[in-house]
Amino acid sequence: MSYAAFTGWFIAVIICLSAILMQASRNGNDLWLSYWVDTTTEDSQASYSMSFYLAILCLFCIMNSFFTLVRAFSFAFGGLQAATKVHNRLLNKLINAPVQFFDQTPGGRILNRLSSDLYTIDDSLPFIMNILLANFVGLLGIAIILSYVQVFFLVLLLPFWYIYSRLQFFYRSTSRELRRLDSVSRSPIYTSFTETLDGSSTIRAFKSEDFFFTKFSDNLTLYQKTSYTETVASLWLSLRLQLLAAFIISFIALMAVVGSQGSLPVSFGTPGLVGLALSYAAPIVSLLGSFLTSFTETEKEMVSIERALQYMDIPQEEQAGSLYLNPDWPKQGVIEFQNVTLKYMPSLPPALCNLSFKIEGGKQVGIIGRTGAGKSSVLNSLFRLTPICAGSIRVDGMDIQNIPVRELRTHLAIVPQSPFLFEGLLRDNLDPFKMNDDSKIWDALEKCHVKEEVEVAGGLDILVKEGGMSFSVGQRQLLCLARALLRSSKVLCLDECTASVDIQTASLLQKTISSECKGMTVVTIAHRISTVINMDNILILDHGNLAEQGNPQILLKDVTSIFSSFVKASSL
Structure with a gap:
């Protein structure tokens, strides 16, 4: 909600609407193609009907391209606007913070907010959120199409959805805390580095180079542990989702072959709709994996917004005053x-x-x-x-x-x-x-x-x-x-x-x-x-x-x- 406010509510609504309409135009294009396959036979093809079908397909393609461009440009503009507002507000809050805040807060921690966290807000957060939005509307479109074409596929996915929800719950809660540990363990590196630079002459005078080198190495090792664990957790999820995807795609392909023999009581619909269902069912698990990954990554990237918001709530110096001074004040200096x-x-x-x-x-x-x-x-x-x-x-x-x-x-x-x-x-x-x-x-x-x-x-x-x-x-x-x-x-x-x-x-x-x-x-x-x-x-x-x-x-x-x-x- 805070990030959407930084982006601007009007831009946020435009982004969501353009993403939904982009997916709707894409699904409409596929449905129209399936309808064309079912209604057109080799014996009855008229030139005007071919032009009509192609014209509708071109219309859907133009609409999809237009809404894709609107979503891309609005997301880029909103991301830049949010990054600018966060940077300016954070810098303004820090500049107007009282001296006690800087006495009590290590410089490395402030530097971490203004470097790593702001870089995330500037660059990676809009990118991963754009992927998340595309995955979400893609899953929404698939769910609507499969519900329309064949409910049987949704029934098959129910047990797998339970497995998927358990995986994503375990992975999200773990990765979110790992990202917080990653951000927290980075601050001592900045602090140790700046302290060593500022006190290099004192360190050399007391011959304490080994002590400070060991201290810096320990901080770096702790950061590498959290970063490595975060990478391992991502690979853990990827392996299980790929196994799940392979099993579901194999099962759907087998059921399509068996169903074509007429041995099942459930009808698979027309050939065009069957092909549409298969083409939509095949990538659903990979799309679920991509959605979970992007959702989790967005959640982790949002930690940077959370940390920036913490520094936007710090106490501020009282700026107001009812008296206005002459340029030559004070005259006596009493x-x-x-x-x-x-x-x-x-x-x-x-x-x-x-x-x-x-x-x-x-x-x-x-x-x-x-x-x-x-x-x-x-x-x-x-x-x-x-x-x-x-x-x-x-x-x-x-x-x-x-x-x-x-x-x-x-x-x-x-x-x-x-x-x-x-x-x-x-x-x-x-x-x-x-x-x-x-x-x-x-x-x-x-x-x-x-x-x-x-x-x-x-x-x-x-x-x-x-x-x-x-x-x-x-x-x-x-x-x-x-x-x-x-x-x-x-x-x-x-x-x-x-x-x-x-x-x-x-x-x-x-x-x-x-x-x-x-x-x-x-x-x-x-x-x-x-x-x-x-x-x-x-x-x-x-x-x-x-x-x-x-x-x-x-x-x-x-x-x-x-x-x-x-x-x-x-x-x-």
């Missing part, structure tokens, strides 16, 4: 947290507990604390990556909860802790909306002390590899900082942007931020005390609570302050 409480999951303790503070516009503020203190949670709540449970966050007096989330993030700049570059030109990575000329881009690169590296690599038109692997982690952080500076936002958030650079470069960056970001509100999450020592203000968090705040120079002079103890500990 950030105010009012009794903010944040939980990543209802069962987990709060990451932020009734947190309140105010950052004045144009000030540079550092947020420090031990691991798990809630530093990154401040930025997560500011960018609405995770919805807050209570309280409010205001930027220039506007509650960000009432601002459309896309608009909010567009007006704020951030350099994340894990820098990322997209595959493509470096210019497009730094200025994706083409709002700055090359001189401004080079100026930003120079301010971030990465201009020389870019020039040596080939300039702004160099092709950045996937994930930015063309550059080191430190260089990627510097490029992300340059991208943030080009945004010209009044609020700049830095999530430990100097974590992967050496101390000398970190010192240069701090000077760059101090000199080039005057008038901007800069919020820096820091692990190095040296990065916040010269800032206007610092916030010290402890288990989601504001433990201390103030000017770092003043707090440093107070030997009883928490900041002073941090400085002493870092000096050790």
Whole structure:
């Protein structure tokens, strides 16, 4: 039903009607040919009657060709439309999914949905469904013709139908679960492969190549087991159906010979109808086998639709908002947290507990604390990556909860802790909306002390590899900082942007931020005390609570302050 909805109900009705009319025209052609055989004798043939019979046959052939073309084109169009809708809706749902979904879902599982499952929906599912529909209307046509010509054949098929139904029930229930196991066992291969690629340097450093190779081999072996079992099950069914078909065809041929001698009380009808019955009875079991195979394959392919529908029901970020922003918002850059409480999951303790503070516009503020203190949670709540449970966050007096989330993030700049570059030109990575000329881009690169590296690599038109692997982690952080500076936002958030650079470069960056970001509100999450020592203000968090705040120079002079103890500990 969902796949038919993706196809479009009008197209689905056209497909079914054209398939039924195609089979009806084919059966009508055979019935007319049988009638021609019975009504025409060698003694009485007129030229006009021959033309009449041929004209009717040509009419049936034209109708059959027309309905066949309609079915083929409508099925192709419906399959393409369904594939497009599934892809667009699935991608839209994933893009609008909250960050927690990606934290809890392995990347290999998502990649499996967007590769293997979508390929099935694009290519093999419409193909096998087309075969299923043709087999179904073919069986329907045979049943109607045999009922009209000779009921005796249907009576003979009753015991064989019981055997067939038992075979198909056993095979369908087995093959369906095997296909699910096949899809499930494929995801760990993607996950293991991507993890190994991302952590190749760490694996080599710890000399764990054998462990990861064995892990990947085990995942591949499990997948091969399910795939092999699925193939064996298909061969199991094929052998039994072929034996059944051979027995039934032999039996029907024997009964036709015996019946022609007149030794049976049941009449086989006219010669034309007998020939029609034999021609329709011969392929019925093979058609039943083809129908079962196509039905089972369609059921297995529908697992891909089922898996895609699962990801279409994932939670979505709240996009709506009643406030619309001016292009130059925020003007002052005042950030105010009012009794903010944040939980990543209802069962987990709060990451932020009734947190309140105010950052004045144009000030540079550092947020420090031990691991798990809630530093990154401040930025997560500011960018609405995770919805807050209570309280409010205001930027220039506007509650960000009432601002459309896309608009909010567009007006704020951030350099994340894990820098990322997209595959493509470096210019497009730094200025994706083409709002700055090359001189401004080079100026930003120079301010971030990465201009020389870019020039040596080939300039702004160099092709950045996937994930930015063309550059080191430190260089990627510097490029992300340059991208943030080009945004010209009044609020700049830095999530430990100097974590992967050496101390000398970190010192240069701090000077760059101090000199080039005057008038901007800069919020820096820091692990190095040296990065916040010269800032206007610092916030010290402890288990989601504001433990201390103030000017770092003043707090440093107070030997009883928490900041002073941090400085002493870092000096050790």
